[in-house]
Amino acid sequence: MDTVTRIAQEGTFLSDRNTAVTMHVDGPPQCRAVNDVLSRVGDKWSVRVVMALAQGSKRFNELRREIDTISQRMLTRTLRALERDGLVSRMVTPSVPPRVDYELTPLGESLTDPVAQLGYWAMDNIAAIEQARADFDAAEHDGI
Amino acid sequence: MDTVTRIAQEGTFLSDRNTAVTMHVDGPPQCRAVNDVLSRVGDKWSVRVVMALAQGSKRFNELRREIDTISQRMLTRTLRALERDGLVSRMVTPSVPPRVDYELTPLGESLTDPVAQLGYWAMDNIAAIEQARADFDAAEHDGI
DNA sequence: CTGCATCCTCATGGATACTG
DNA sequence: CAGTATCCATGAGGATGCAG
Numbered sequence: 001m002d003t004v005t006r007i008a009q010e011g012t013f014l015s016d017r018n019t020a021v022t023m024h025v026d027g028p029p030q031c032r033a034v035n036d037v038l039s040r041v042g043d044k045w046s047v048r049v050v051m052a053l054a055q056g057s058k059r060f061n062e063l064r065r066e067i068d069t070i071s072q073r074m075l076t077r078t079l080r081a082l083e084r085d086g087l088v089s090r091m092v093t094p095s096v097p098p099r100v101d102y103e104l105t106p107l108g109e110s111l112t113d114p115v116a117q118l119g120y121w122a123m124d125n126i127a128a129i130e131q132a133r134a135d136f137d138a139a140e141h142d143g144i
Numbered sequence: 145m146d147t148v149t150r151i152a153q154e155g156t157f158l159s160d161r162n163t164a165v166t167m168h169v170d171g172p173p174q175c176r177a178v179n180d181v182l183s184r185v186g187d188k189w190s191v192r193v194v195m196a197l198a199q200g201s202k203r204f205n206e207l208r209r210e211i212d213t214i215s216q217r218m219l220t221r222t223l224r225a226l227e228r229d230g231l232v233s234r235m236v237t238p239s240v241p242p243r244v245d246y247e248l249t250p251l252g253e254s255l256t257d258p259v260a261q262l263g264y265w266a267m268d269n270i271a272a273i274e275q276a277r278a279d280f281d282a283a284e285h286d287g288i
Numbered sequence: 289c290t291g292c293a294t295c296c297t298c299a300t301g302g303a304t305a306c307t308g
Numbered sequence: 309c310a311g312t313a314t315c316c317a318t319g320a321g322g323a324t325g326c327a328g
Contacts, residue, residue, distance in 0.1 A: 118258045215322055
């Protein structure tokens with residue numbers, strides 16, 4: 001069962017779950033886990049790759065064209081990291097020229113869920129954030 | 145209405161919303177917005193600070209003690225960035241010694257929701273990820 | 289107590305060239 | 309096509325010292 005579904009069923013996720021998370025974020029053990037995942041999600045390219053693969057299996061250069069601003073080096077490194085974490089599987093077809101397909105594992109697919117939540121939030125609030133930035137910068141100019 | 149609540153009410157968030165997000169992530173305009181938010185959420189300290197403030201208003205050194213591994217420099221910078229984005233408000237009490245309280249804005253509070261989703265996912269799957277890493281590293285050792 | 293300025297180190301990541 | 313290897317620029321972030 002995915003997180004959102006479970007939360008929707010639980011109904012009271014904030015009253016008990018949120019305090020639990022808050023405590024865990026402070027404590028050493030789960031804090032590292034959360035930080036760990038966040039640093040993967042937060043890095044420049046992982047989310048882009050996962051979201052691109054959410055549409056289905058893709059070849060190396062397909063991904064490269066789709067994300068287009070990513071360098072070859074970074075795509076390779078990102079895919080290796082995702083593979084190491086069990087989020088992406090790598091299938092090599094030993095032909096000439098070689099063919100390598102990347103695909104989300106079930107674990108990787110389950111990540112698209114919470115990441116999409118963040119995407120929704122971003123789209124819903126980007127205008128407010130940019131307005132806040134403009135206001136903040138304008139105030140700074142007056143102060144200086 | 146927050147994202148989770150809306151999704152819980154919509155029920156079919158994956159069938160329509162997910163494809164929408166996927167498309168947006170690829171396109172230039174919203175892609176920047178999402179990337180923007182992700183880079184804020186993904187940086188080493190923002191989430192820790194937001195989660196610490198989710199419990200209520202805190203003073204500078206309260207936050208510093210609570211996050212403890214953060215340097216003064218980084219706490220200041222993180223708080224400024226969050227303030228600039230309209231996620232955190234800063235209230236100065238001009239006393240001696242000075243007192244500065246930080247608090248989540250409504251916008252900041254709305255972010256704790258999707259971030260908590262990621263936290264849940266992290267806690268639910270950290271074991272699987274660490275197992276995958278161990279397997280991956282073990283396989284590499286054999287190969288090398 | 290809160291915060292800025294400086295210095296220094298190191299990881300991230302781009303550009304380029306080369307390989308199977 | 310799918311990488312690997314190398315060089316290099318930039319910025320994140322810690323340590324320290326100073327200021328209001």
